[in-house]
Amino acid sequence: NRTLPLRGGTDSLFFSKSVSRVFSVNGARIVKGNIQGTADGNFIHVVNKVIFPPTGDLLQTLAATSNLRIVMAALNRTGVANGLRAPGIFTVFAPTDSAFTVTLRSLNPAVTDETSALSFVNNTLSGSSTPNTATLSNILLYHTAAGRYYSRAVAADSLRSLPTLLAGRTLSLTAPVRDILNVTGAGNGGQAASLRTADVPATNGVIHAVNCVLLPQ
Numbered sequence: 079n080r081t082l083p084l085r086g087g088t089d090s091l092f093f094s095k096s097v098s099r100v101f102s103v104n105g106a107r108i109v110k111g112n113i114q115g116t117a118d119g120n121f122i123h124v125v126n127k128v129i130f131p132p133t134g135d136l137l138q139t140l141a142a143t144s145n146l147r148i149v150m151a152a153l154n155r156t157g158v159a160n161g162l163r164a165p166g167i168f169t170v171f172a173p174t175d176s177a178f179t180v181t182l183r184s185l186n187p188a189v190t191d192e193t194s195a196l197s198f199v200n201n202t203l204s205g206s207s208t209p210n211t212a213t214l215s216n217i218l219l220y221h222t223a224a225g226r227y228y229s230r231a232v233a234a235d236s237l238r239s240l241p242t243l244l245a246g247r248t249l250s251l252t253a254p255v256r257d258i259l260n261v262t263g264a265g266n267g268g269q270a271a272s273l274r275t276a277d278v279p280a281t282n283g284v285i286h287a288v289n290c291v292l293l294p295q
Contacts, residue, residue: 091129094231104129105228105277105284132279136162136170139280146287148178148192149218151199156215161243162222168283169227169240171249171261173291174274181291185209219244220263220294226284229259229276247294261286265293 094102101108106125113122133139137159140150149172153159162168173181179195186208189195198207205211222243232240233253240249240261250262252270260270271290278285 092226100234102228102231104279105230107230132281135282136280139285145174146172148175148196148199149173151196152214152218155199155203156211156218158215158218167226169223170285171221171288172285174287174289177290216244220247221292228284229273233259244294263292264295
């Protein structure tokens with residue numbers, strides 16, 4: 079992997095090369111590279127999607143995404159957010175609000191919809207609640223990996239597992255179709271989560287919105 083600062087130094091492009099020599103930049107596949115430009119030393123690389131610059135760090139980007147309110151509230155409530163403020167690069171698999179609601183409802187019958195799920199996290203979650211802060215903290219750590227993992231680069235590399243910030247626990251990765259990545263938790267009974275929105279850039283990492291809460295065993 080290589081980071082290339084852009085003019086002015088406020089943003090960067092992140093280049094990845096898979097073991098199968100698939101090149102990508104900020105998650106976009108380079109479909110044709112090294113086209114000689116009109117000026118000496120200039121080259122053009124054709125990519126398969128528009129690349130947008132990060133709008134903030136991981137926490138700022140999560141907070142600005144409308145369907146990731148519950149995971150953002152949980153990160154703050156459990157204190158896991160503090161780890162994402164520390165120096166380092168991280169990849170976050172962020173369950174959507176609907177996905178988080180389904181899991182909380184299965185653990186606490188008082189949670190009936192997204193509004194009550196958000197209220198539970200903000201107002202009820204504690205060391206003795208069901209689920210409690212320790213359980214939810216472990217789940218959130220299980221959704222986070224050190225490093226910047228873009229979905230297309232991971233799929234091209236056929237990476238099968240990814241260590242998480244929950245000590246000793248890994249996520250299983252599969253790519254059933256080219257450039258499509260699924261992720262499965264050890265406690266999800268083999269049910270894979272798909273990436274609803276992949277490769278959302280942040281200044282200190284990348285976010286993938288997933289349609290299922292990933293559970294450690």
